[in-house]
Amino acid sequence: MRDYLKFYINGEWKTPDNASTLEVINPADESVAGRISMGTSDHVDQAANAASQAFNSYYQYSRQQRVELLQEICTQYKARMNDMTDAIIEEMGAPRWLASSSQALSGYGHFKTNIEILNDYAFNRQQGDAMIIKEPIGVCGLITPWNWPINQISCKLAPALATGCTVVWKPSEIAPFSAQVLMEILDSAGVPDGVVNMLHGYGPEVGAAISAHPLIQMVSFTGSTRAGVAVAKDAADTVKRVTQELGGKSPNIILDDLDETTFAKAVAGGMKSMTVNSGQNCNAPSRMLVPAERLQEAVAAAKAAAESIQVGHPNSEDRVMGPVISAVQWDKIQDLIQAGIDEGATLVAGGTGKPDGLDQGYYVKPTVFANVHSDMRIAREEIFGPVLSIMSYTDDAEAIRLANDTPYGLSGYVSGADTERLREVVSRLRAGMIHVNGAPMDRTAPFGGYKQSGNGREKGLEGFDEFLETKSVLGIKS
CATH class of the missing domain: 3.40.309.10 (Aldehyde Dehydrogenase; Chain A, domain 2)
Structure with a gap:
């Protein structure tokens, strides 16, 4: 049985204070497959402060430093591919053929794709008398679902890291095992302290705290349309950017x-x-x-x-x-x-x-x-x-x-x-x-919908752009 009772905050695995636990059920046989700790708004505050402090240095990393970090993540990810596959099978009942060839492999693919985008991306351009600069938006709250757990975090996390953002991440409490493996991969790859922080919890408590936190400048959410509406409402008071990939009836x-x-x-x-x-x-x-x-x-x-x-x-x-x-x-x-x-x-x-x-x-x-x-x-x-x-x-x-x-x-x-x-x-x-x-x-094609299927895009250049702010500099030419 997997006991994942620690959160990853500011570069350390920490046992959270005053946290309850939740049993994780294997859907293939209804057995208890493991336990996780469940966080509170106080734990979100710790993670957001760590991410905010880390942003002050991480956003100054050069393009090459970020490329090297993503490359090391890919190296560590490839070494843990079988572990990732096993975690996905156990947490969500995905058949082995799907868990290995699609689910687990998709995470690796998103990191590789974002290395390619980062290598060629034009962060600065001259437009008339103005220099247009693309800069990381800041601390990003990532709230991810259970149905494609590694695909959905990787298509958010890879561009966040590539652009120089820092992260507070809440995986689904229903399928948390693959998140643990990915966080171990990131730690082994040498992600700087505070750049990625992961904690578990329920959406109405931890998800809402992430959406509302004043130190978080962006929330990227994947889930139901009902929950997406709640995220947008929680984020409104701090006027943060919200991108959402929601439901469908295609x-x-x-x-x-x-x-x-x-x-x-x-x-x-x-x-x-x-x-x-x-x-x-x-x-x-x-x-x-x-x-x-x-x-x-x-x-x-x-x-x-x-x-x-x-x-x-x-x-x-x-x-x-x-x-x-x-x-x-x-x-x-x-x-x-x-x-x-x-x-x-x-x-x-x-x-x-x-x-x-x-x-x-x-x-x-x-x-x-x-x-x-x-x-x-x-x-x-x-x-x-x-x-x-x-x-x-x-x-x-x-x-x-x-x-x-x-x-x-x-x-x-x-x-x-x-x-x-x-x-x-x-x-x-x-x-x-x-x-x-x-x-x-x-x-490499943008993923996202019209109407109540959400706003914003993931993957490719458009997904990369979601994690950037635009600054116009007048009076200095490149």
Whole structure:
């Protein structure tokens, strides 16, 4: 069992005073996997003061010094890749194939990408008679989620360190093991005292204290839209910058110009993507929009795809779908599946309850609904599980209207044969990221959404810019 009862503040592992403890549950078998200490606003204050003091020297590090630090982090990270993979499997039930090749590897990739950006980034430029200077914003509060724990901290922490910022970080208390491994990596890499400070705690206490703290100049938050609203309110009194990557209910438009084989492949791919990470992805293509005249074709392909998914223990050597993160999440998914049935959607595959033979652990059946209407809960609420809703449309205009009929705007997906038609559809979708014909994620492309899916961007140049302030100097030329 993992006992991680110390916080990392000002370059030291410290047992926090007056901290309660929380048991961390392994979602694969519901056993107690470890314990963590739970912080308070006093611990946030200690971390913020340490980060503020460290900023006075760290922001003066040269570009080369910061490059060397990030390179050493990569070296230490690579040496701990297996430890990171094991931690992710244990804390969130990610299957080994996903935990190693996607989850753990993503953190390493973000640090490598930010080294490349830092090497070439123009912090100064002359514009007319003014010199425009980009400088680190200061102390950053990073609040990260459980579903992609290392991906989400790394795409915040890497640019923060690259730009010269210091950090107060609260990982998810549900999936804290990988955070411990990463903090050990940073310590081994020689991150200067106070530059990165990590503590655990609940969002309404520690997260709120980070958001409101006067020494913190920026908060970068990933989580639910509900929690994002609370972060923004807590941050308002100190007028700090707030960037948020929040919820999604992403549409997946399958156009009618695909041949039978390609159409079935697009539908099956869309369904299978709903089972990656057990559907716990903010950008999951959870609303599939298909031509009305090809609805039965789509239903058959989605049903076959869902029934081909093997659900099993994350340590299995097979390419299985593991459990969802917690009992709370499992109950929410079950409630929404039942709501789909009660509201009249057609249950095509899956349904309520656990898959056969998996009585222990938070396992969910890959589920497909057809004949879903936009006023149903399963069409409007973020389920965050392996549940696909199939809706039909009569023409491109209706498909676009249905796609945009959501308070979210994180991602969109479009499959079709005609490039100009694809361009037209893409241009009318109100979302921050559009995947065409199954195109995968790109670590250098900005990640973020429209509307209630958040503000600001992560990854790439745009993510780097979020951690910088702009200073105009008049009267001195470079």
